[in-house]
Amino acid sequence: MRYKRSERIVYMTQYLISNPNKLVPLTYFVEKFKQAKSSISEDVQIIKDTVVKEGLGSIETVAGASGGVRYRPQMQREEAEAVIQEVTTLLQEKDRLLPGGYLFLSDLMGNPTLLKKVGKLIATIYMEEELDAIVTIATKGISLAHAVASVLNLPVVVIRKDNKVTEGSTVSINYVSGSSRKIETMVLSKRTLKEHSKVLVVDDFMRAGGSINGVMNLMAEFKAQVKGVSVLVESKEVKQRLIEDYTSLVRLSDVDEYNQDFEVEPGNSLSKF
Amino acid sequence: MRYKRSERIVYMTQYLISNPNKLVPLTYFVEKFKQAKSSISEDVQIIKDTVVKEGLGSIETVAGASGGVRYRPQMQREEAEAVIQEVTTLLQEKDRLLPGGYLFLSDLMGNPTLLKKVGKLIATIYMEEELDAIVTIATKGISLAHAVASVLNLPVVVIRKDNKVTEGSTVSINYVSGSSRKIETMVLSKRTLKEHSKVLVVDDFMRAGGSINGVMNLMAEFKAQVKGVSVLVESKEVKQRLIEDYTSLVRLSDVDEYNQDFEVEPGNSLSKF
Structure with a gap:
């Protein structure tokens, strides 16, 4: 099953929003979508930009083997x-x-x-x-x-x-x-x-x-x-x-x-x- | 402020996921994004397709003046x-x-x-x-x-x-x-x-x-x-x-x-x- 970018973004957004303050390994998304890590990183960047622009909090990226992405909600x-x-x-x-x-x-x-x-x-x-x-x-x-x-x-x-x-x-x-x-x-x-x-x-x-x-x-x-x-x-x-x-x-x-x-x-x- | 489709999708997904079983008037998104209702409906359709495909539940569309969209979570x-x-x-x-x-x-x-x-x-x-x-x-x-x-x-x-x-x-x-x-x-x-x-x-x-x-x-x-x-x-x-x-x-x-x-x-x- 191939995923379009928009589909990946919907899925990743709902996953991160549903799991605040949880470090999600990028490999989770890489494996789910059978997509190169670079594409997944681009998806994350799009989500990150909107989250920040809309004042919803931040998306932290933790590098390394035990790294991943984490949604940190914030209220303005x-x-x-x-x-x-x-x-x-x-x-x-x-x-x-x-x-x-x-x-x-x-x-x-x-x-x-x-x-x-x-x-x-x-x-x-x-x-x-x-x-x-x-x-x-x-x-x-x-x-x-x-x-x-x-x-x-x-x-x-x-x-x-x-x-x-x-x-x-x-x-x-x-x-x-x-x-x-x-x-x-x-x-x-x-x-x-x-x-x-x-x-x-x-x-x-x-x-x-x-x-x-x-x-x-x-x-x-x-x-x-x-x-x-x-x-x-x-x-x-x-x-x-x-x-x-x-x-x-x-x-x-x-x-x-x-x-x-x-x-x-x-x-x-x-x-x- | 103009919003790209991907940005609208991130925002709308997080909003619907954060407010399960709540009827959100389409006008809320129309006014926020200053976008035609038809574009917003297309955005909703993209979210809906992914939500259904991934077994996350359904996105109901209620027509009429008091209508809108509602995310109904579901567990498989x-x-x-x-x-x-x-x-x-x-x-x-x-x-x-x-x-x-x-x-x-x-x-x-x-x-x-x-x-x-x-x-x-x-x-x-x-x-x-x-x-x-x-x-x-x-x-x-x-x-x-x-x-x-x-x-x-x-x-x-x-x-x-x-x-x-x-x-x-x-x-x-x-x-x-x-x-x-x-x-x-x-x-x-x-x-x-x-x-x-x-x-x-x-x-x-x-x-x-x-x-x-x-x-x-x-x-x-x-x-x-x-x-x-x-x-x-x-x-x-x-x-x-x-x-x-x-x-x-x-x-x-x-x-x-x-x-x-x-x-x-x-x-x-x-x-x-």
């Missing part, structure tokens, strides 16, 4: 602004405020189209970090963590607040919840994270940062290095935050539970674009 | 066999068996590359069903549900076994766990699922089917129609299963907890290809 500032605006508009809907100053976020966390965009935004910020895993806290952080991980081509590690038989042997820590001051427990399966891993922590909501601080302590037990913390929504109300270095998409402020009123403004993520 | 039987083989090999690793005949699955459920494939496999089976949402049970089903939902372009609805303030007002049911015979509770936020929705239930593991049966009862409270049930692993040991109509990727049998031994065989999913 304009698109990041649009995503943050979309999240803001969604959050400003009525009746989202819950007792205790929490926000109802389950619909956002269950929306794959929105999550893909938010995941790409967060992945873009941490693209240059050397990372081994994305760490999150059950339950609502999971879908967001996967959205980020799928762009960065990394595994997701889920910390639980309860211990289940299905986790196998675990390491647990106790921590003080930043807002309620209650002592809670966090549990992580030993098998899901190698010692000395470099991780990015992703979660849906941060108030005082007690949970994230718990994650930090648990990561210390695994001798892991936390290279970043990123949340969808941070609550600005908190005076003394336990975590200083983090990125957030949006920031919640002026929460008035009685009148179901609050403000949403862009977080500090935008400054990274 | 050969690829489905390879995915099931990959899952089987992973499950056969030592030390996966946990007390009570459960399997350690957290690493699989945290692997985005594997989940993309499994999600595409399950999505292919239910592609022709009219669906409004993917329903799953926290915690481990979430990532798999999102992998399926992202192919079908549907929202994910997460049922919890505990009640959290962040869920807002909820509906709950009690059910009897199929294996332990204990009474447990399931909770679903009222706002996450519209009444009379058509849903596909996705989970990681099924033994007697008590949890899934609980989901069925909870769906009845929402007047929802369950159009299918799909699990990654089913346990064959169970004599009386509460759920009859489901698909599974793999089947676990001959579980010998004492000797840490068990068999993994393909489930009934393959018969759908």
Whole structure:
């Protein structure tokens, strides 16, 4: 079966786009298309030019025997602004405020189209970090963590607040919840994270940062290095935050539970674009 | 800015592949490329031919004012066999068996590359069903549900076994766990699922089917129609299963907890290809 250039380009584009941050050996395409390496390289160049021109990211070419091509997605500032605006508009809907100053976020966390965009935004910020895993806290952080991980081509590690038989042997820590001051427990399966891993922590909501601080302590037990913390929504109300270095998409402020009123403004993520 | 055909094809391919099951108006491409509709249609035809030829699915063209093009991914039987083989090999690793005949699955459920494939496999089976949402049970089903939902372009609805303030007002049911015979509770936020929705239930593991049966009862409270049930692993040991109509990727049998031994065989999913 002979392939025309246009056919090769369709196939290679879909393959690279479907496998972000994965090094694909050029020989894979050479063998599939039974075509000289020089032609395949020309195809790659065409894809590369368009990807760059359209601000979709970059196509890296790694030379040598273990080399190949890799698609590294990237979000442009304009698109990041649009995503943050979309999240803001969604959050400003009525009746989202819950007792205790929490926000109802389950619909956002269950929306794959929105999550893909938010995941790409967060992945873009941490693209240059050397990372081994994305760490999150059950339950609502999971879908967001996967959205980020799928762009960065990394595994997701889920910390639980309860211990289940299905986790196998675990390491647990106790921590003080930043807002309620209650002592809670966090549990992580030993098998899901190698010692000395470099991780990015992703979660849906941060108030005082007690949970994230718990994650930090648990990561210390695994001798892991936390290279970043990123949340969808941070609550600005908190005076003394336990975590200083983090990125957030949006920031919640002026929460008035009685009148179901609050403000949403862009977080500090935008400054990274 | 003028675009060459090859550039348009790269852009359109990446756009359609990144937005599966979404109807994209042709005018979107016409305006972006400032090109006649006839040229754009020719571009679409080239993409369509390659997508079909390579067994990647289909590109549907919907005529009329509200029409456009839609990429419907599809997995071929050969690829489905390879995915099931990959899952089987992973499950056969030592030390996966946990007390009570459960399997350690957290690493699989945290692997985005594997989940993309499994999600595409399950999505292919239910592609022709009219669906409004993917329903799953926290915690481990979430990532798999999102992998399926992202192919079908549907929202994910997460049922919890505990009640959290962040869920807002909820509906709950009690059910009897199929294996332990204990009474447990399931909770679903009222706002996450519209009444009379058509849903596909996705989970990681099924033994007697008590949890899934609980989901069925909870769906009845929402007047929802369950159009299918799909699990990654089913346990064959169970004599009386509460759920009859489901698909599974793999089947676990001959579980010998004492000797840490068990068999993994393909489930009934393959018969759908």
